[in-house]
Amino acid sequence: DTAVSQTPKYLVTQMGNDKSIKCEQNLGHDTMYWYKQDSKKFLKIMFSYNNKELIINETVPNRFSPKSPDKAHLNLHINSLELGDSAVYFCASSRDLSPYNEQFFGPGTRLTVL
């Protein structure tokens, strides 16, 4: 029943490792997003995809690479993890690119880099 799901919910890893976070939505939406929420709760867009095409790519290090194998999935791969990457990462989806559309968020993945 979960509309937007993310795995894993918690991820603890060492500096320098590579990790992936998976996101799936079963709402039939065309548009998906990745957000980063830092320790002060500030939420910032990282990427958005529409019909598997990259629309927004904010100033994010190249170590972050989103991949959308189909409209229902948007995965986030992170290379060479750094301490500053520790945050909660949220996936979201919306019906399409219309800015009025409600965005449906996943439960978040808390990434801790040691």
Place this chain on the structure above:
Amino acid sequence: AQTVTQSQPEMSVQEAETVTLSCTYDTSESDYYLFWYKQPPSRQMILVIRQEAYKQQNATENRFSVNFQKAAKSFSLKISDSQLGDAAMYFCAYCARAGSYQLTFGKGTKLSVIP
């Protein structure tokens, strides 16, 4: 660049009372959308209410209503008859009607509800 400012990092309200959360934004656009999202301790973000800038009438959703002042670039959220389940982080967000299609969030207000 658009910015969204929430000047109250924390607020508290007595159960059944009314509370107003403030939000101001800066934009050169004339057509845009404004949102309030709620993030309870479970972390899942939920849309509370949204407003289209070209509509003068303030949006309402049950106990939640907004006071949208376009000239002042102000978009406050009023919660009436506060309930324990209203305790959460509340984020104000802005999105231009045209352009980058991205939500810009404020830094949030943590609302506590006192029984």
